[in-house]
Amino acid sequence: MPISEFDIIARYFSQATAARDDVVLGIGDDAALIDPPAGQQLAVAIDTLVAGVHFPLETDPYDIGWKALAVNLSDLAAMGAQPAWLTLSLTLEDPDERWLTAFSRGLSELARQAGVQLVGGDTTRGPLTVTVQVAGYLPPGQALMRQGAAPGDEIWVSGTLGDAALGLRLVQGELEASHSAGEQLCQRLNRPQPRLPLGIALRGIASSCIDISDGLLADLEHLCTAVDCGASLQYADLPLSSTARQLIETDPGLGDLPLIGGDDYELCFTAPAKWHGDIQALATQLVCPLTCIGRIELESGIRCFEQDGRPRSVTGQGYRHFSESS
Numbered sequence: 474m475p476i477s478e479f480d481i482i483a484r485y486f487s488q489a490t491a492a493r494d495d496v497v498l499g500i501g502d503d504a505a506l507i508d509p510p511a512g513q514q515l516a517v518a519i520d521t522l523v524a525g526v527h528f529p530l531e532t533d534p535y536d537i538g539w540k541a542l543a544v545n546l547s548d549l550a551a552m553g554a555q556p557a558w559l560t561l562s563l564t565l566e567d568p569d570e571r572w573l574t575a576f577s578r579g580l581s582e583l584a585r586q587a588g589v590q591l592v593g594g595d596t597t598r599g600p601l602t603v604t605v606q607v608a609g610y611l612p613p614g615q616a617l618m619r620q621g622a623a624p625g626d627e628i629w630v631s632g633t634l635g636d637a638a639l640g641l642r643l644v645q646g647e648l649e650a651s652h653s654a655g656e657q658l659c660q661r662l663n664r665p666q667p668r669l670p671l672g673i674a675l676r677g678i679a680s681s682c683i684d685i686s687d688g689l690l691a692d693l694e695h696l697c698t699a700v701d702c703g704a705s706l707q708y709a710d711l712p713l714s715s716t717a718r719q720l721i722e723t724d725p726g727l728g729d730l731p732l733i734g735g736d737d738y739e740l741c742f743t744a745p746a747k748w749h750g751d752i753q754a755l756a757t758q759l760v761c762p763l764t765c766i767g768r769i770e771l772e773s774g775i776r777c778f779e780q781d782g783r784p785r786s787v788t789g790q791g792y793r794h795f796s797e798s799s
């Protein structure tokens with residue numbers, strides 16, 4: 474007999490995540506009841522992953538569970554919020570117990586790591602689609618928003634850029650790399666680590682912030698257009714993993730990926746130059762690489778320069794679901 478919706482919930486989701494004291498009533502009733510922390514603002518985000526669009530059909534279900542939550546937590550990180558609760562809407566063609574076991578493990582391991590509790594959801598039959606909604610909280614007035622940068626502000630990014638895009642090319646058979654390089658890149662593609670402590674530490678420091686899901690240029694453009702400004706970047710300053718650096722040296726045609734490749738889930742933020750030293754200290758304290766890659770300027774548009782000062786022309790752009798050309 475096929476497993477019922479209620480068995481799925483009981484077996485794979487009811488006890489899977491962190492248990493929080495502020496959840497008055499979790500999975501099982503018509504709605505969850507939560508006691509949010511007094512005096513805090515709620516931050517809420519939702520993201521959907523569709524099989525064949527956001528991940529290849531053969532992706533390990535553990536990674537699908539992990540990533541569905543990770544991309545949402547990354548949105549909360551970009552707001553400077555402390556995550557707390559999540560809901561899950563799961564559409565499955567055919568409830569396969571091995572698939573559900575791995576999926577729920579991936580989701581719950583990250584949920585426990587981040588201290589978030591699954592408080593409800595919905596389970597339906599249809600083409601594989603995973604929607605996760607997360608909620609968190611932060612002190613009023615302290616959210617990091619896309620809007621807020623000013624000319625002269627420095628532009629920073631966390632971690633390294635382009636690894637996930639290289640990983641995707643590898644998975645799609647368009648790129649060859651050594652076994653260990655491949656493992657590293659696929660880890661970056663499938664198990665993004667949301668920059669939660671960094672987002673919280675940037676409250677009061679960053680003038681604007683966004684997480685890099687569609688590619689550095691596309692996401693930085695959001696920070697720029699929000700304040701009618703532009704930016705200039707130094708290509709040589711972009712932080713690359715040693716793996717990415719080697720692959721790009723071998724095939725310079727991959728050199729735009731750190732600028733336009735999506736799925737890195739690093740934070741891109743701006744801050745007045747007076748915070749430069751404090752941000753460097755934060756990098757050490759959080760053991761999170763933070764690199765200054767350029768500046769916000771009055772002139773609109775994003776300009777990228779080579780080491781010798783020549784402008785770098787960039788082909789392609791970040792991923793867009795509904796662009797006119799695709």
Ligand code: ADP
Binds near residue numbers: 501595
């Ligand atoms: P209703 O019909 O009232 O919407 P459901 O039968 O869909 O309720 O769900 C029963 C309970 O199980 C609810 O508390 C719901 O939030 C929870 N739930 C359903 N699917 C999931 C899921 N995939 N993950 C977590 N909780 C779920």
Ligand code: MG
Binds near residue numbers: 594595596
């Ligand atoms: Mg329902």
